[in-house]
Amino acid sequence: IAGAMLRQSARTFGASSRALVRQMSTGGEKKKSFFSSWTFRLGATAAVGFGLTVAVDRSMFHPKIENEIVEDLMLKKGGLRRERIVVLGTGWASVGFLARIDPTRFEVICISPRNYFLMTPLLPSVTVGTIEPRTVVESVRTLFPWVKFVEAECISTDPKAKTLTLVTKQNGDSKSSSRVVQDSAKSRPEFTIAYDKLVVAVGAENNTFNTPGVQQHAHFLKEISDARRIRSAITDAFESAANPGQSDEERRRLLNFVVVGGGPTGVEFAAELADLVHEDLKNSFPQLKGMVTIRLVEAMETVLSMFDKKISDYTVEHFKTEKIEVLANTFVKGVHADHVTIQKKGSKTLEDIPSSVVVWATGIKCRPIVDSIRKTIGLDVQNNFRGLVTDRFLKVKGCDGIYSLGDCATIENKRLTEDVEELYKGAFALGGNPKAKGVTAESFKKFAASKAAQYPQLGFLAASDASEAEFSKADKNRDGVLELHEFKAALMAIDRTLKILPATAQVAAQEGKYLAKQFNQHPIPEGMQDGGSVVASLRSQYNAIKYPNGIEPFVYNHMGSLAYIGGDHATADMNGAMSNVLEHLGLSVATGKGVFLLWRSFYLSESFTTRTKLLLLMDWIRCKSFGRDISRY
Amino acid sequence: IAGAMLRQSARTFGASSRALVRQMSTGGEKKKSFFSSWTFRLGATAAVGFGLTVAVDRSMFHPKIENEIVEDLMLKKGGLRRERIVVLGTGWASVGFLARIDPTRFEVICISPRNYFLMTPLLPSVTVGTIEPRTVVESVRTLFPWVKFVEAECISTDPKAKTLTLVTKQNGDSKSSSRVVQDSAKSRPEFTIAYDKLVVAVGAENNTFNTPGVQQHAHFLKEISDARRIRSAITDAFESAANPGQSDEERRRLLNFVVVGGGPTGVEFAAELADLVHEDLKNSFPQLKGMVTIRLVEAMETVLSMFDKKISDYTVEHFKTEKIEVLANTFVKGVHADHVTIQKKGSKTLEDIPSSVVVWATGIKCRPIVDSIRKTIGLDVQNNFRGLVTDRFLKVKGCDGIYSLGDCATIENKRLTEDVEELYKGAFALGGNPKAKGVTAESFKKFAASKAAQYPQLGFLAASDASEAEFSKADKNRDGVLELHEFKAALMAIDRTLKILPATAQVAAQEGKYLAKQFNQHPIPEGMQDGGSVVASLRSQYNAIKYPNGIEPFVYNHMGSLAYIGGDHATADMNGAMSNVLEHLGLSVATGKGVFLLWRSFYLSESFTTRTKLLLLMDWIRCKSFGRDISRY
Ligand SMILES: Cc1cc2nc3c(=O)[nH]c(=O)nc-3n(C[C@H](O)[C@H](O)[C@H](O)COP(=O)(O)OP(=O)(O)OC[C@H]3O[C@@H](n4cnc5c(N)ncnc54)[C@H](O)[C@@H]3O)c2cc1C
Numbered sequence A, B: 001i002a003g004a005m006l007r008q009s010a011r012t013f014g015a016s017s018r019a020l021v022r023q024m025s026t027g028g029e030k031k032k033s034f035f036s037s038w039t040f041r042l043g044a045t046a047a048v049g050f051g052l053t054v055a056v057d058r059s060m061f062h063p064k065i066e067n068e069i070v071e072d073l074m075l076k077k078g079g080l081r082r083e084r085i086v087v088l089g090t091g092w093a094s095v096g097f098l099a100r101i102d103p104t105r106f107e108v109i110c111i112s113p114r115n116y117f118l119m120t121p122l123l124p125s126v127t128v129g130t131i132e133p134r135t136v137v138e139s140v141r142t143l144f145p146w147v148k149f150v151e152a153e154c155i156s157t158d159p160k161a162k163t164l165t166l167v168t169k170q171n172g173d174s175k176s177s178s179r180v181v182q183d184s185a186k187s188r189p190e191f192t193i194a195y196d197k198l199v200v201a202v203g204a205e206n207n208t209f210n211t212p213g214v215q216q217h218a219h220f221l222k223e224i225s226d227a228r229r230i231r232s233a234i235t236d237a238f239e240s241a242a243n244p245g246q247s248d249e250e251r252r253r254l255l256n257f258v259v260v261g262g263g264p265t266g267v268e269f270a271a272e273l274a275d276l277v278h279e280d281l282k283n284s285f286p287q288l289k290g291m292v293t294i295r296l297v298e299a300m301e302t303v304l305s306m307f308d309k310k311i312s313d314y315t316v317e318h319f320k321t322e323k324i325e326v327l328a329n330t331f332v333k334g335v336h337a338d339h340v341t342i343q344k345k346g347s348k349t350l351e352d353i354p355s356s357v358v359v360w361a362t363g364i365k366c367r368p369i370v371d372s373i374r375k376t377i378g379l380d381v382q383n384n385f386r387g388l389v390t391d392r393f394l395k396v397k398g399c400d401g402i403y404s405l406g407d408c409a410t411i412e413n414k415r416l417t418e419d420v421e422e423l424y425k426g427a428f429a430l431g432g433n434p435k436a437k438g439v440t441a442e443s444f445k446k447f448a449a450s451k452a453a454q455y456p457q458l459g460f461l462a463a464s465d466a467s468e469a470e471f472s473k474a475d476k477n478r479d480g481v482l483e484l485h486e487f488k489a490a491l492m493a494i495d496r497t498l499k500i501l502p503a504t505a506q507v508a509a510q511e512g513k514y515l516a517k518q519f520n521q522h523p524i525p526e527g528m529q530d531g532g533s534v535v536a537s538l539r540s541q542y543n544a545i546k547y548p549n550g551i552e553p554f555v556y557n558h559m560g561s562l563a564y565i566g567g568d569h570a571t572a573d574m575n576g577a578m579s580n581v582l583e584h585l586g587l588s589v590a591t592g593k594g595v596f597l598l599w600r601s602f603y604l605s606e607s608f609t610t611r612t613k614l615l616l617l618m619d620w621i622r623c624k625s626f627g628r629d630i631s632r633y
């Protein structure tokens, strides 16, 4: 019963979709009419509604922390104990997991150097002050009072002994600028703790691709501190340029912003920056009008290349109105204090562009802790440099009791072609006609159905016409059956449809949610607390209804991707749940001004807690009414 | 006409009073009923009201920046020019001045290393997250679009040539942690500008009284960056103490907070910290309950010693319920990384108290630039180490065209005893009876009335009975007249009632307001632009109505002092405008729970702009509904 209560209090954790979508008028004229507009009225109504739900949220859904858990926080052990899950990280994956794990069943310990969850999709808006930092963070202690949180960093694991070693790092670029923070951090001793199940969800690092100068002179955009630094740096550039002692050339350099990477993060940051410049800074620094340049450098042929081509084209076109210069097919060769060195694809010459603020948003790589775990297990098994290789149940390959999800993990897709001879034999056996010289259309279909659970890439052959089409494509000599070489070619084509899951919040959150549900179904080992017979029987009844088929592998459900591209425009690459709605609304070409309204309301409903929803709404109203604050501290 | 428009758009700049007064219930029970309470309903109504005023504010009161000013921002000079006022600083004094100075009459340039105004009275609330940083700042560029702002620091003045030298400092503790901020700051060259009138309002520095270790190990509480660091340090202390590897002794040390200084800032910070601990951290860190100590160290006999004794006593008593230990009559001899060394008054032995976060709030001293100006003028004239000595018109003594106000200035009070012989002659002459052997009661009264403008300390003798009482006290030999020595004794007693004005926002703001009005009345020098005959005649008519007596000296009008002391309690030391209201409400003993309600609404009405008002209201609602956020970044 207590479990059910606690579960209820886990805030709804909606699947995320990429975006920052904001309703923001561009002209001064429009600003005036905002308060009579429906957006405002909608906002006001929503504000009152939120007020009420807040009351409910606060009074009903806040579980009291039980004494037993309090005692346990010091990690003293009692007699009979629950299985201990240690979760590393407080990002999308962990939080998805923590929100659903059954705390009456497990002792849950979460360890992370960051004591809060960060709503990364809204981070680009934080860099310019459209949204305030506190709006996009949520303390883990407040979110999950039943989870034992320890602010520390994992530096090594011992999968045999099932223990972890933890420290608090302090050198390098510390997250806080406080002297005293560093003083007291010094007193955090290294310690070791044991686990029964370990969940590694430590995310990934920024990848500089060894480009010289990036660490020293560019900003990353991954953490709150990055966003704050960028915000301060932008205003600093303007204040410096406004100084009477400057030459005009130096002014232009100071107002040269370079964004490296044309993925969603780079595109959204460039869009937000353009909004800041066009909507606010042009009023505060009228004398610098026309001196600002925003450049987006992308190595590939176009921006947002992972999306539909229509969207890329639309974005490039729209960026012209936003006065964002897109330099496609261009590599950054080095970042310096006052310029960036670039090279056009195919060209031998290097070019320098003057710059002040450079934002680096190109890609990710493994954290050292992940590489260390890979090595401990053995690089023969853990042979993917992208991250920890797991099976389709998110269990890390080559060891026991370790699971991994989110940006630091990669699910191994078993290739059909690896076992081609065996599969051929099996498919042949399903044919029913031993005289045939190969696999018939009928047995091909049966084969696909029987193996789809093991090889998800076969899933799309469930439809008869798809299976028939695939068969006849493969049957090159038109003899009605597939010989081994034809069968192999067919499997290779099918394997090619396999994609590794993208490193997105959407994937991470779904994996977290999935893993918690999986764990909740695991049988309770001998000698562990089961919460008493009533709870145990309730739990098994619940599991029986909820998961009639037992433990199934993870399946990713793509909800679509969105990107904010500046001046009220957004793009949506829809696939799955949302595409129907969009089509119904006549927004099948999901680009432009219409999209952002839909998606702003989406963000309000999907944003993490009532607190952040309310703050998000207020930030938008504030930004709309008063503009963005340019105070620099 | 344009002038009137611009003047209108200067936001109402209310006189400030000390306080942070917040309505915040302590128990969980009370929290639930908040949304049905009148406070909530009041808040909701206010929110809607604000929404509407915002619309008006935004659309009507935002002046367009004229092209002429834009050109001028680069400090290029035209033919006929306006007098140029250079204002140093963006604190209470400057902003009070900038809001009222006539921009059609003067070219106004504001120079400060800080591009925003900071609402210091609310800063203690920012240290614990009751209020967010952006709520207490306001960009100067946004506030006063007609003022030319330059982000730089003044390092020297040349009063003869009427020029200033300006740089952007970068070493020492920079205000931003950004690498790139420092890179681009490097490019700000030193430059020189000329002024016709210089207004020095640079405030003051924290005074460590040369106590060893303060600079290295203690936090100050003066700027936004200080408040942010303290907030982060508090959570860090709790997270460190919660680490499983710690000993209980080390836990206790980490949770030992020491506040040095029992003035309003120290008291309010201690109160806010206690609120944070009792209302929020006890839920987030239940295992650390009972390990927290908050100590307030004060060298004097009691806290808030500048207020009424009743208030000090009440505060000390109330701090017992808040679990704040007051160490009165205690000196801090040194601050170290993990302890503070103290000494009791009269004792010879030193004592060490373990500590993690130490906040230093003891007093202020001159900034280097102020000492440099004092030396340039000559220390014989500028003989007060507290700051720039000015006359009662706020003009700096010993030079021309320089004015000073706020924390960095001190008004010279002319002492009656300096001119005693001359005054005696004058008073005697007023007697009418040349035969008398001294000054009669009647001539004493006449003397007081005639000299009150020059010596404000005589002001209180305007009432007949006060004058008579003072006379008969002085007439020791009861002969009905004052001989020279009796007259001198009387003047000495009257001089003793002179007080230097306290270093408060209230004084600074009133001085700023006064000086702007004074300047607006100054005649326009030959060869300077007067805005055309229509504007000039309108202006002189306006001045004639508004200031019938011409330029008068500055008179300070004390509005009362307030301090928030934790757990919904506030104290008010009233004197002047507000005391009547309080008496009327039966709140003449202005301490306790009643006061804060009055003063929370006071803050809402006096807070600087519509934006900050709205944010303040939202912060209070947020804090009430969701508690304070303990995410640390
Ligand atoms: C600016 C930006 C915008 C984005 N926008 C979108 C979007 O719109 N839609 C979308 O789907 N995705 C978006 N993403 C991607 C998305 O944020 C990531 O895919 C997602 O955060 C991955 O979740 P995760 O839990 O694996 O890792 P993270 O969220 O990165 O969390 C990792 C956690 O592990 C902790 N940790 C690190 N090292 C250790 C250690 N040694 N021991 C213990 N803990 C450790 C970290 O402090 C952190 O709490 C965006 C990313 C960025 C940077």
Ligand SMILES: Cc1cc2nc3c(=O)[nH]c(=O)nc-3n(C[C@H](O)[C@H](O)[C@H](O)COP(=O)(O)OP(=O)(O)OC[C@H]3O[C@@H](n4cnc5c(N)ncnc54)[C@H](O)[C@@H]3O)c2cc1C
Pocket (backbone or CB within 6 Å): B016, B017, B018, B019, B020, B088, B089, B090, B091, B092, B093, B094, B111, B112, B113, B114, B120, B121, B122, B123, B124, B152, B153, B154, B155, B201, B202, B203, B204, B221, B222, B264, B265, B367, B369, B405, B406, B407, B408, B503, B504, B505, B506, B507, B508
């Ligand atoms: C935490 C705290 C709480 C307080 N609470 C209250 C209260 O409740 N009520 C009250 O009446 N008073 C209060 N005070 C006192 C009040 O803030 C000060 O008296 C007031 O700020 C003084 O105003 P000012 O303009 O003289 O100086 P400041 O407000 O300090 O402003 C000085 C300005 O000068 C700038 N400057 C510094 N050096 C230079 C330079 N070389 N060149 C150019 N510019 C420079 C600074 O950046 C700043 O903008 C409080 C103070 C603090 C610190």
